[in-house]
Amino acid sequence: MLRLPTFTYESPATIDEVLALLADNPGRARLVAGGTDLLPNMKHGIEEADIVVSLSRLPGLSALAELPDGGVSIGAMMTLETLASHPTVRARYPSLAQAVGLVAGPHHRRMGTLGGNVCLNTRCVYINQTHFWRESLGYCLKKDGSACHVVKGGKRCVAAASNDSAPVLMTLGARLVLTSQARGERIVGIDDFFQRDGVQNKVLEADEMLLRVELPAPAAGLHGAYMKLRVRDSIDFPRLSVAVAFALRDGAVHDLAIVVSALAAVPQRMRNVTELAEGRAPDEGLFEEIGAACFGQCHPLSNIDGDATYRREMVPVYVKRALRAAIEGGVSS
């Protein structure tokens, strides 16, 4: 049986106390929300902490609030189960409800939070293993070693962003509200939140926490959908994920956004698809062109399970399915 290492557990009742613990213990304290990712990783020795700071007693971080601009603010501690079934989210941002409803299994979604999902660690077949397994291989760049087994001679970890919420939040233009004791609150657009380093693929500093996720008001006629390739339609992380969003007005597509993830450390925003689709009818001909454009931009690596060539072949398939699903049902009211 895998055991957790020894650590001090803190459960503060205020955000100020949380931030003080992070500031007073630089790099040694870790936040835990639902614990569905951090704790397994600590059992495997992939992540370490002297102090684990629970966010579960903090008031007011589990709610959804309306914003003056017609958007919403969602507290970082809202569980995925609550988010997936929230009437406002299902009505206005159905692709987000859909994506978080596909995370892991029911028990994980009951414990797991939006904040934990946004801040999820990257994944790789060479790191998500027991300590014994990784030691036998000589470890790797992400933890304890000096080489990457995916990109031979590579100097940067390319472990995959595997969080289901991230690509959808990117298509919806989310803003993340972060806070720290030293610098107070700052707002980071979600495209600027992720960075190309599988060791730390977020700009979140060690003394910072995510307070809430803000979504702008949905555009008139917003359609969106999320598609996830995985081994089993339950529990498994994505081998490939696709989020799409566009506004459908007078029978024409506007402002198409597509993000493909589970490729490398950053969910990848597809280039040129907005221009390609602008003002055109959402028909199979257009979907074919968009699928081909995405195929040309996606180059899956052997960082997560599933043959990389197969995952690449699935890019246009999943892009077209997501576009069809968005037309058929993923509409915001």
Ligand SMILES: Cc1cc2nc3c(=O)[nH]c(=O)nc-3n(C[C@H](O)[C@H](O)[C@H](O)COP(=O)(O)OP(=O)(O)OC[C@H]3O[C@@H](n4cnc5c(N)ncnc54)[C@H](O)[C@@H]3O)c2cc1C
């Ligand atoms: C079997 C299994 C299958 C899974 N399948 C999927 C899947 O298909 N898709 C998927 O996306 N995930 C999956 N997960 C991972 C996990 O369950 C979810 O991503 C979940 O949303 C994580 O949320 P949490 O609250 O449990 O995070 P935690 O484990 O508590 O934290 C995760 C990370 O986020 C940080 N963090 C948490 N909250 C904050 C905050 N407010 N501010 C700053 N940092 C914070 C923690 O320090 C930690 O680094 C799976 C996990 C398991 C065990």
Ligand code: SF4
């Ligand atoms: S991508 Fe390379 S460095 Fe990163 S976890 Fe995998 S093997 Fe390790």
